[in-house]
Amino acid sequence: MSEQSVISERSTVVFHFDIKLSDGSAAESTRVHNKPAKLQMGDGSLSPAFEAELLGLTIGDKKTFTLAPEDAYGMPNPDNIYYVDRSKFSADAPAKVGTIIGFAMPDGSELPGLVREVVGDSVTIDFNHPLAGQTLTFNVEIVQVS
Structure with a gap:
């Protein structure tokens, strides 16, 4: 060998x-x-x-x-949790709990975020890796x- x-x-x-x-x-x-x-x-x-x-x-x-x-x-980082206004979502990519949505970054890349919660007009997006924790x-x- x-x-x-x-x-x-x-x-x-x-x-x-x-x-x-x-x-x-x-x-x-x-x-x-x-x-x-x-x-x-x-x-x-x-x-x-x-x-x-x-x-x-x-x-x-x-x-x-x-x-x-x-x-x-x-471990999940609380700084990777964001709250987005529901109006930012389209009919093509609605804010539904459990959905993974790609968000365009300034450099042109795409960052996947998991919709954790939808309450009224506030949508909670988790950008931690799904296997974190x-x-x-x-x-x-x-x-x-x-």
Whole structure:
């Protein structure tokens, strides 16, 4: 086995993952569309705790591990909750509880927000990651290491 095929702090890793909530229900999976994720270890896109679980794995390895909210998607941030006037919503994108709506950002990107509550003319929008605050179980399968 070459040194290249073992995941280190500088590896680029292609892997499949499945995420399950603490009740065992499925939250997300790269297998649905057979599009594995790609990660540059150490780039900050995933938590240090997640990366630590991958260190030492090789192509074909499978591993299951559970991360606390702080080590997965973090805890919900109250600063990411916004109150928007109901008149800002259109018939095409009505303010209905449970709906995820994309909001245009100044740089042209789109930020998804979850409608949490509608009271009178006030709509509560949550911009936290939907899995924030959740203890999650990850099943990973390493596809490629470089």
